[in-house]
Amino acid sequence: MKKLKSLMVFLLMGMSSVLWAQTSVTGMVVDDQGLPIPGATVVVKGTSNGTVTDFDGNFSISLENGDILSFSYLGYTSVEVAYTGQPNLSISLMEDAAQLDEVVVIGYGGVKSKDLTGAVKVIGTEDFNKGISNSPGQLLQGKIAGVNVTTGSGEPGSAIDINIRGVNSISGSSNPLFVVDGVPLDGGSSSSDGLEGIGGTSRPKSPLNFINPQDIESITILKDASATAIYGTRASNGVVLITTKKGKIGKTKVTFSTSSGFSTVERNIDLLSASEYREQTARLAPIVGREASSYIDLANAETDWQDEIYRTAQINNYNLGFSGGAGTTTYNVSLGYLDQEGVVKTTGHESFTGRINIGTSLLEDRLKLRANVTVADLTDESQALGSVIIGALRANPTAAVFGGDGEVTTRAGATDNPVSFFDLYRDRAESKKVLANFSTTYTIIEGLDYKLNLGYENSDTDRIFRLFNNSEDGGDITQDQVVLDSREDTNLLVENFLTYKKSYDTWNFDVLAGHSYQTFTNTGLRIERFDFSTTEIDPIYNLGVASQDNTTVSSGNSERKLQSFFGRANANFLDKYLITASFRADASSVFGDNNKYGYFPAVGLGWKINEEAFLKDAEVFSNLKLRLGWGQTGNQAIPVGSSQPSVGTSFNDSFTFDGTSVVNGVNTSRTANPDLKWEVTEQYNVGVDWGILNGKINGSLDYFNKTTTDLFLEVSAPVPALTNSIFINSDAEITNKGFEFALNINAIKTDNFSLDFSGNISFMDNTIEGLETDVFVGGITGPGTSGETSSIFTNGESAGAFFLRRFDGFDAEGLEILSDDPEVVGDALPSTIYGFNINAAYKNFDLALGFNGVGDIDIFNNTARAYSSAASLSQNGNNIFRDYLDVNEGPLIAPVSSSRYIEDGSFFRLNNATLGWNIENKTFLDTLRIYITGQNLFVLTDYTGYDPEINTGGGNVYGVDFGGYPRPTTFLLGLDLSF
16 A cells, blocks of 8 residues: 555646635536436636536536536537526537547547548447456457457456457567557567476466556547558557546546455366266276276365365455646546456456646647656566466366375375465566656647657566475476566657648648657566575575576567658548548668568548438438548567577587587577568458437448468578578468448437447458468477477468367277378357447446357367376376266377367357446535446356367467466446545
C-alpha cells in the first residue's frame, strides 16, 4: 500500500479543484422514450459551470437569466436551451441510434462514422467485456467480426493474442500494431524464458499490461488496408488504436470501483485414480515382466496431484478516479491496484497503475496543449509450469505429498514431486513502465492546424530465477542455478503534421501531411551462476558463494530507427460520395542498404446510397453505404540485424594461446543481405453498412482478400558462402480471404424494460503458395520424441498446418497402424470465428451475457501423446488419461506423434455474464451499483485437455498443447459509485 499512497500523492499534485455553490435550478434529462439518462453532461455555454445528471437523470445547477445550457450524451443529439427563469427544466434528447455522427479515431485524426470508407470498428466502455482484464485485448473477445482474440494461457498477466483477418507471415510477426493515445508501441512481449532444463516455462507477458482497462475510453480496430496504410510498414496485421479517458468541463467527479472474487479450475483432466492405477499396473506387470508391487509407492496413498498444485485463487481490484475541468482546462486522474493470484500455486500478477491527462487551450482556443502520462509498477510470479503441470499429470497417485517427517517428498513415482517445485523454483519479474504523450496543436489560420506530437515509452524489467539442487534426495535437478536478467526498452517518438479542412459549396475536404521519427532501444544484462556452497542464505542474495568454474555473463544492445513521411486526403461530395486516399513512405534501419524505403499507398471509396433520391423518400434505410477499399501495407517484424552479417564464436575455429589455453575463434554465422525488404500485404475490401428502423437494426457485411508477398525466410546460405544462413524475401505468398458479418438489434425499449442483441461471424480461408521448400516448425517436446516437428508451412495448405503420420487404429497385437510418411492431418487456424452478446435491463437491474467461439480448428494434444498410453504406465510407472484404457493398445511400445492426437478444437463459450443492481438513492452519490460477474462460466467442446483456447507452441506455431496453464473460471462481486 506504500506504493499506492506514493503514486496517489504524485499524481494528485497540480490537480485543480473546482467547487460549485448549491444550485437553485433543478431539472431532468430523459430520452425520446421518457427514460432518464444518467451521466449526461450539462454545461453553461461559454463557461466552466457544469454538472452531470445522476442515476435518475436529475441535475441541479446555479444559473443566471439568459444563460445558454448545453445538454449532451454519447449516442444522442445535443440540445441547447436558453434559461429564462423557470425553476425546473425537463430536457429530452433524441437518440442517434446508429451514432453516425460519432467521430471515430482513425490514426492522425478522426472522421465521422457516417463518412468512413474503410473497414473500421469502434468498441466503447459500455460494450467492453466485464470482469478482471489484464490486457485491453480481453475487453474485445467475441465483439468484432474478423478479430480473433485468444488467451493461450490462463496464467495471470500472460500475453493476449489478437489476430486480425488471419496469419500473414512465416518468420515475421502476425500481431497488430498497437497505438495508445497517438504513440505506436514497441509491441514486444516481456520475455519469460525461465531456466533451461526445467521442463517448460510460463508464457510471455502482455506488453499492454501497464494499461488499466478502467482508463480506456474506446478501442478502434482498423482492419482493411485503406484504413491501415497510413501506418505503413507496421500495419499489415491491422492496427489497434487505444484512446484513454479525458476530463470534461464541469465540477470534479469522483469515481470509485472495487471488485473481489476468486478463480478455480473447474475442469480437471480425467486421470486414473489410485485404485484404478493399482488395477492397471496389476494387469500390465506380467506383460512387461515386472512385479505389480514395483509400481506402487511405499506410501500407498490416494493422491489427486491436480488438486495439490491448483488452488482457489483470490482476486482484489481497486480503482479511483477524478475528472472535471474549469475554464479551458480539463483533467482526468486515475489510480488502480490489482492483486490476482494464479490457480497454480505461487503464481500471480500484481499491478499498481496511475494516469494523469491534462488538456488546456490558450490564445482564444488557437493553441491547445495536452499531457497524458501513464505509470505502472508490475510484479509477476511464475513457475516451472512444465515440471508442475506435466508433473501432476504423470505423478504416481499412490505416492504421498508429504513424508513421515511432514516435509514435502522429493519423488512422486517416476517424476519429481510437482509440489516440491513451489519451494525449489522461483521466477519473479518486476517491471516499471512509463508511457507519456505530449501534444501541441496550433491553428495557423481557420481550418489549418499544425500539431507536434511527442511520445516516450520506457520499460525497465528485472527478472530473478532460482532453482535448488534436489539430486541428493533422489531428484532430477543436479545443480543449483540462479539467473539475474535485466532489460530496458525505450521508445522515442517525434511527429509533426499539418491538417487542413475546407468546404467549397458541395465539397468538403480534409487533408493531412506529416513526418514521423521513432527510435527503439533495447539493452540487456544476464548473469548465470551455478553450484552454491550453501543455500542457508537465498543464493539470489549470495552470488559470491557460487562455483567460480561455471559462470555465464552476457549483455546486449540493439537499436531500430524508423523515419516516415505520410499523407491522407478525405473528400466528401454532396454528403453522398466519399473518397479517402493515403500514402506513407517508411525508411527502416532493419533492412538492407538497397531497400531502406518502402512505399504504401491506399484508396477507399464510399457511396451513401440512402441519400439518393430513389431511396431517401422511401425512408426504409436510415443508413445504406457501400464501401470499396484497396491498399498496400508492410511488415518489418523480424530480428534487428537480420540484413547484416552475424558474428559469433565457435570451437571449430579455435586456436591455442601460449601453447596451452584453447580459445574459441570468431566466425560469421549469417550472411548479410543488402536487398532484404519489407513483407508487403495487398488487400481488397468490399463492404456494406446498413441500418433500418432509424438504426434500431443495423449491421455490416464485408468481403476481404489480402495477399502477402516477399515473405521473410531464414534459409541456408548459398554455396560457396562460409556461413550457416541468410535472411531472404521468398517468392512465396500467403492469402487470407473471407466474409465478415455483424448485426445489432435494439429489440425492446420501454419505461421499465430494454433488450438488445449484437452478434458477428467471420469465415476465413488461409492458403500458402509458391514455397520452394517446405518450412517445418514446432519442435515436439516430451518423452518418446527426438527432432520431430508438429507443423508445416507448405503449398496449398493453411499456415502452420499439422504435419504428422496418419493414425489408422491398432493391429491385432495392439500396435499403432501408421502411414509411412508424415502428411497434413489438421488445420491449426480456425475458419469460423463468432461471438454474440445479449443486454437486458428491467427497472434498476441489468444483465449482460457475452458468448464467443470458433469452428473448424484442430489441436495437437501433445500432453495426451506424452502421458496417455499404456506404455507410459507399464514402462515408466506414469499415470495416464482414463480415456485411453478403452483402446486396444499394447503396453510395450510408446506411441509416436501422429494424427491420433489431433483433436477437434471447436468450442462455444459463455465468456462473460454480469448481473447488476443500480441502487436509487437520495444521498450525495450520483451513482451506486452492485454487480456480480462470472468469467469463463462454461465451454462446450470435444477437446479432452483443460481448454481448447490454448497454445504452448509460441511464435509461428499454432494450436499445440503441452502442459498448458488452465484457463480458470472466475467469480467477482463488485461495487461502482460516483459523486
